[in-house]
Amino acid sequence: MVSRHVNTCCRQNSRSKQMFTQTMAKKFCLNKTRESIVFNQKCLIHLSPKRHNPLVAIVLRQAAKFVAVLTGRVVRKWWRELPPNKRQLVIQWFARHKWKFGLLLLSSVLAFVAYYTSHLVDTPITGRKRFIAFTPKQLKEINDYEFEVQLETYKHKLLPSSHEMSKRVARVATQLLNANNDLPQIHDNEWSISVVDDLNIKNAFVMPSGQIFVFSGMLAICDNDQQLGVVLAHEMAHCVQCLHHLLYNN
Ligand SMILES: [Zn+2]
Known part of the structure; x- marks a missing residue:
């Protein structure tokens, strides 16, 4: 029981x-x-x-969710309402700056890998590696x-x-x-x-x-x-x- x-x-x-x-x-x-x-x-x-007021954390978390949802909706609505020629201009702008975006993506991936590997610790009993996000x-x-x-x-x-x-x-x-x-x-x-x-x-x-x-x-x-x-x-x-x-x- x-x-x-x-x-x-x-x-x-x-x-x-x-x-x-x-x-x-x-x-x-x-x-x-x-x-x-x-x-x-x-x-x-x-x-x-x-x-130590947990209420602040609760409110902030809900506010962050709300902002994320709202931003997503606003961007989708903006894209749908964009005339085809303007959409083409946006796509061309992204194409012109693709190296910058590529560099940003690569540095993000490298930063993640560095963060992940630096937070691997040995598990005492099994001897395996494990990821711990916090010091x-x-x-x-x-x-x-x-x-x-x-x-x-x-x-x-x-x-x-x-x-x-x-x-x-x-x-x-x-x-x-x-x-x-x-x-x-x-x-x-x-x-x-x-x-x-x-x-x-x-x-x-x-x-x-x-x-x-x-x-x-x-x-x-x-x-x-x-x-x-x-x-x-x-x-x-x-x-x-x-x-x-x-x-x-x-
Ligand atoms: Zn338990």
């Missing part, structure tokens, strides 16, 4: 002894991470609402922005760390992290858990940097901690490849 719902979720630096101790301390205090999330949430509301810094910025958007979205439904459901998720997540501590991506990353109280959403998802969100609807269908473990392990697995890029390609 759980695995059926899991499929719906995808939407998605050598170590000193001191660092090791710090990382382990974070992992063992997963339930306390909630406190920092609540803190982040407050910062978001009071310190940077304008810069670790850019990816981290996108991740942090999206994390704040999610916190803002669910701010009225986030359960405190003292809640039984939060404790349950923290307990299972800590077990998984400790059991996989030999994986650098698990060991070196700072993981966090947010439990959202919404019984209608039978889902869980994770941010590339390891911020896991679990909905109470998903917790309700996990009859035991083993099933919840499968869900959380699935979410953590999403991050492992991405974390390699984020943590070690600086």
